[in-house]
Amino acid sequence: MATLLFTALGSLFGGPIAGALGALVGRQLDRAIIGTPGREGPRLKELSVTTSSYGTPIPRVHGRMRVPGTIIWATDLVEHRDKQGGGKGKPSYTTYSYSASLAVALSSRPLQGIGRIWADGNLLRGAAGDMKAGGEIRFYNGFGDQPVDPLLVAAEGAGECPAYRGLSYVVFEDLQLGDFGNRIPALTFEVFTSEGELTVSSLLDGVIDDVSGNLPLEGVEGISCEGPLADLLGQMDAVFPLDCDVSGDRLSLGREGASPVRALSDATISVADDAFGAQQGFSRKRLPQPSSRPEILRYYDVDRDYQPGLQRAPGRPAAGQPATIDLPVAIAAGNARSLISRTAQRAGWARQSLSWRTAELDPAIAPGSLVTIPGEPGVWRVEEWEWRESGLELGLWRAPAIAPALVGGDSGRLNPPLDQPVGETILQAFELPWDGNGPGDSPLLYAAVSSPAAGWPGAALFADQGDGQLQPLGASGRTRATIGEVLGVLSPSSPHVFDRNSQIEVRLASPTMALSSADARALAFGANRALLCSEIVQFAGAVSLGNGHWRLSGFLRGRGGTEAVIAGHGVNERFVLLDGTQVPLDPGIVGDLAGVTIAALGLGESQPVISQIACRGITRRPLSPVHPRMASDGSGGLVLRWTRRARGAWGWPDGVDLPLNEETESYQVVYESAGVALAAWTVFEPRIEIAASLLASLVEASPAGNFAVRQQGRHGLSEPLLFAATA
Template identity: 40%
Template sequence: MATLVLSAVGTAIGGPIGGALGALLGQGVDREVLRPPGRQGPRLTTLAVQTSTYGTPIPRLFGRMRVAGSVIWATDLIESHATSRAGKGQPSVTTYSYSASFAVALSARAIRRVGRIWADGSLLRGAAGDLKVAGTLRVHPGGEDQAADPLIASAEGSMAPAHRGIAYAVFENLELAEFGNRLPSLTFEVFADEAPVSAGFIAAELTQGRVAARGGTMLDGFAAYGDSARGVLETLAEGGGWFAPAGDGFVLAQDEAPVATLADAGHAAEGERGARGARTLAAAETVPRRVTLAHYDPARDYQTGVQSASRPGAGAREKRAELPAAVAADTARALAERRLAAAEAARERRMVTAGLDRLALAPGAVVSIAGAGGRWRVTGWSLENMVLSLNCLRLPGGPGPVPRASPGRVLAAADRHAGQTVLQAVELPPLGDEALAGPMLAVLAAGTGAGWRRAALLYSLDGGARWIEAGGTAAPAVLGTVTVPPGVASARLEDRRSMLEVELAEAGMALADADAGGLMSGANLALVGEELLQFGRAERIGTRRWRLTRLWRGRRGTEAAIGGQGAGARFALLSADSVATIALPASAIGGTVQVMASGVGDAEPAMVTVAVTGASVLPPPPVALRRDGEVLRWTRRSRTGWRWIDGADAPLGEEAERYHVTLATAGGAVLREESVGTPAVVLAPAERGGDVQVTVRQIGTFGLSGPARIEGVRREA
C-alpha cells in the first residue's frame, strides 16, 4: 500500500500555496521557496519610518509604490550662520541654519523614476519634480552599469560604491530649516514600472520564471520583501488566487477554466458518512457576514484604505484581510466581493474517486465534476490500494461587474509650486520704537507660486566683487505693484477721497480690513513707492487685484513721498514676520548695496540694487515751522517713539539736539547759515522779508534730516 496526501495551506478565504509548492521538489526550485510555512512576506503597515539600520532589507518594487527607503550614506550636518543687530545698544544675534547630504536606497530592482517625495508628511518634491526647499536631488535608477554618485565619490574616494542593481536617491545640501534643523523622515513615490503589473508577473520575477508571468490581480504597485520568497508568494495569493501547476512550473490561477471533468468511479455512495465520494456542506454561519480588505490606496497618497463586502443571512463573524499592495478602491472592493463569494462557495466540498489516469491532476488544478456543476479546485489527493481520491473545493462563479467604490476623504499634502522669487529691498525708517545702531536694509520676498517659502540671501557692498551671506528671507511677504496710484493728500487726516489699486504677485496673497484701533496699533502698514501708508479697507476686485481705501498717508516721516508714486511702483505689506534685515556699516551711507535672493524655483537668482541714503538712521524732518514774533520756531521729531504712548514729548533718539538752519533770498543768495541747539532762531530785521526762504534740518547721529521749509517769514503761522 502506498499513500501520498498533499494538503493545502491557508483558509477558505486565503490563497492556498503549500500543496502546490510540494510538487516543486523535483524541479530544482530555489530552496528559499520551499521553506516551511510561517516565513514572513510583506505586511500592510502604516508607511514605515525611514531607517538607517545596517542589514535592513531593501524591497524589490513593482508598479508604483510609496516607500520609506533606507539611508545608506550621509555626511555631517553643514552649519551656516548669519549675524544681525536689532537696534542701538542691543546685542548682536547670530542665527544658525543647517543642511545635509545623504543617500537613500529605494529598491533592489531597477526603477523608472521617482515622483513625489514627502518629508515628515509634507511634500518635499511635487508631482512636477520641484523641490520645496533648497537642495539638489539626483536619482540613480539601479542599472547594473550605473556609476558612483559624484558627491559620494568625492567624499569616499576611489572606494565609493556604485550600488549597482540598487535604485537610490542622493540629496545634496538639502536645507533643514523647515524640519527643525534635522533630517526629516522621508517617503518616496517610486515608479518601477510605468503601468500596473499583475501578481503573476511579480511572482515570475521573484521565482526566476518558475511561476508563469500571467494571472492574478492587476496591482498598481507592490513592494516585495520578507524573509522568504514563499512568504511573498503567499502574500500575492491574498489578492484572490492560488498557485496551480502549469507545465514545468506554476501559474497564479484565478479565473482558470477546468482542465478536466471528473466522474466518480463509484467506490462509495454519495452522502455516506466517511466514505469516498462524500459531499459536505458547512453551515452558513461558518461564512463571514462581512469581509474587510485593507490596502494601500494611490488616491489617498498610498495611505491605508479599507473596502468591505457584506452578505445577508445568518452569522455574525467578520473577516479582515490585508493586501499590502497599491490598488484602487474599486479593485479592493471587487477583491473583497470575490473573497466573500469564495468563502460562500467553499462551504461545499467533495471527495471524488477516479482512475489512475487522473494522477496528473496536482493540487491547484481546476476541474469540473459531472452532475455537480460549476468549477472545482483540487486541494489534495491520496492514492491507496490503487484507488485515487481527489479532494475538491467549489469555486465561485466568474467575476461580475467591478463595483464602484470611494477611497473616502483624504487630507492630501498640498502640492504648491514655488514659482520665481519676487524680491524687494529698501532702507526704511525703523518699524519698531528702538533707534538703530547703524543703517539697515529691510528685505521682503515672496514667490509667484503659492508654494514659495524662503530664499537664501546674499549682499554686496562693492558692486558684486564680493558677496556676503545674510542668512535667509523671512516668511513670505505680500508683494505687488501699483496699478492706480493714490495721488496727493494730507498726512494729517485720514484720506477718504483717494484710493490705491495694487496687483499682488500671487493669487493666494490676500489683504484685510483694519478698524481705527488696529490702525493706531500699526496694522496694515504698507510701503507704496517710497511712502509708508496704512489702509483701513481692502477690497478684492480681481484674481490678484485689490482696491485700498481709508488711507493714512505719509507714516513714519515719509510725507515727502506722498503723491510721488506712479503706476508700476512697488507695493509691500510690512509685518514683523515678513521682514528680514541686513545691518550695514555707517560707511555704506551714500553708496549702493546689491541684494540677491535664490529660492528653490529660481533658474536665476532675484537681484535688486538699493541706494543707501541713511533713511533708516536719519531723523525725520522737523514740522510746524512758524514765526512767533521775531522768533522762528519749529517742532522736532524723533526716529523713535512713533506710537506716542505717554502723551509727552517724543524721545530725542540722537546723541544731541542740533539743527542746521539756512536763510536765503528767493534768488538763492544765502543770508545766514548756522547750527543751533534749540528748535528756534531769532530773525534779524533783514530776515523778516516776504521773500526770505528758511530751511531747517535736524542734525542726527548719522547725518542731516530731510528739509523743513517755509517761504515768506512775514506771514504768521
C-alpha cells in the same frame, strides 16, 4: 468570556496562581467554542521608516508603492555657525544649524522615478518635485549603466565607491535638519516603475527563467516583495487563484478557471470490495462549514497615501472567527473590497467533493483541469488522479461560480500633510523713520519678504555691498509679509489734510492676503500704514475686488516725514503693508555704503532676488522745518522764520516744545537757483535776517531764486523748506 469568568473564580478561591490557571482554562474553552482568528501571509506592516540595519532586505518594488528605504551611506552631522549682530555696541549672537548627506536604497530592481517624500510624516518633497527643506537630492534608477555619485566618490575615493548598479537609490546632499530637530528624520518614499498593468510574469521577471504567466492583477497598482518569491505567490494565490502547469518545457502560470471545460464520460463501476461507489462508480462528500473563512483583507490604500487599509467581505458574516489576508499590494479601497468579496465566495463554494471513476483516458484531463460530470450541475476541478486496475480515479472539487463583485469601498478619512508649492520669493527692503526708541543712531532697516504660495518656507537674506560677496543676514521665517503692486498712479495731495478723493487699486501677491478698513481713531494710533515706493501713507478704506485685488481710499499722505516724495509716484509701484511682519536687518552687516542691496534666496529660486533699499537714510535724517513765515524788517530786508520738527517725536503729549533729538540745533540756509547755491548761512535758531543790500544783490543775480532751509543733524541734512525771495 470564559477567560474572564475562570480568571475571576480562580482569583476568588485560590489567589493569583489559581487566577492564572483559571485564565489558561478559560482561553482553551474560548478557543474551543469561538475558535481562533486565522491569518494568511505575514502580518502587513504599518508604514515603517528608514533604517540602517545590516542585513535588512531591500524590497523588489513593482508599480507604485511607498517604501521606507535603507540608509547605505551617510556623513556625520555638519554644524553651521551664523554669527549676527555685534555692530555699533550691540551684542552679537550665534545661531547653529545642522545638515547631513546620506544615500538611501529604495528598491533592488530598477525604478522609473520617485514622487513624494515624507519626513517625520510631513512632506519633504511634493508631488511637483519641489523640496520643502534645504538641500539637494539626486535619484539613481538602478539600471546597469548608472554612474557613481560624485559626492560618494569625493567622500570614499574613486576606487572604493560602487555605483550600486541594479539598486535604485537617492542621495541627499546637505539636507538641512533644522525642521527635524537637527537629526535625520524618518523618511518614506513614493516610488514608481515603468511597468504598465501588473501581471504575474512581471513579478517573476529577473527571478525565474523559463516561466510564462501573463496573468493581469486587476486593480493592483503596486507590489512590494521583501521575502521569498514563493511566499509572495502564496499570498497572491489567496485572492488571485493561480493554475500551475508543468506539462511543457517551462512553468506556466494562469488564472484558475480560465482553462477550457471538458466533459467526463459516465462513471465506471468497480467490482473490487474496497472500491468507492460500488453501485454508482462515484462517491460524494461534503465538508463541514469551515471554522475560519477569509473575510478581511489588509492592504496599502493608494487613496490614503499608502497607509494600511482594511476591507471586509459584504454579506452576512459566516460562523466562527473570520480569517485575515495580509497582502503587500497598493490598491484602491473599492478594488480591495471586490477581491475579498470574491475570495469569500470561493471559500464558501469549495466544500463539495466527488470521487469519480472513469475507464477512458483523456490526455487533456489532468490535475487542474475543469470538467463537467453527467448528471451533476456546475463545473468541477480535477484536484488529483490515480491509475488503478478498475480505472482512472479522479478527485474532484466543486469549482466556484463567482459572480462579479459589484461592490464599492470607502478608504475612510485622511488628513494628509499639505502639499503646497514652495513658490517664488518677493522682496522689498526699506528703511523706516526713527520711532523714538533707543538712541536713534542706527538705521532701522527691514525686509518685507513674501510669496504667492501659502506653503512658502521662507528665504535666506543677504547683504550685497557691491564686492560680489553676500553677507548673511539670517532667515526671513515663514511669515509672509502683505506685499503687492499698485495698479495705476497715486495722484499728488496735501500732507496736511485727509485725502478723500484719491483712490488706488492694489494687487496683492496672493489672494489669501487681506486688507481691512480703519476708522479715524485707529488711524490716529497708526493703523493701516503702508509703504508706496518711498512714501509712507495711511488708508481708511479697503474694499476687496476679488482675486487679491483691493481698492484703497481715504489717505493720510507723507507720513513719517516722507512728504517730499508725494508728487513723485509712478506706475506699478511696490506696496508693502507695515503691519509688523517685516524682518529687521542688522545695520552693522548692511553697512552705510551707497548702492548696498539686499538679496533673498528661497527654495524656489536658483538665483537670489535683489532689492534696493527704499527710503535710504530716513532713520537718521532730520525732519524738514515747517510753517515758513517771511516778513519785512522795515528797511527793505527780510526776516525768515520757521518751526523745527524732531525725528522720533511723532506725538505731542505735553503740548510744549519738542525734544531736539540732535546734538545741537542748527540750520543751513541757502539761496539757490536751479540747484546752484549763490549764498549760504548757518544759524542756530529758527530764524534769519537778510539785509536789504544783500537781498537786492541776490535777487539781481537770480530773480527766480529761493531760500532753502535745512536742519543739520548728526548724520546729515533734512529735506529743504523753501521761501520765495520776495515777501
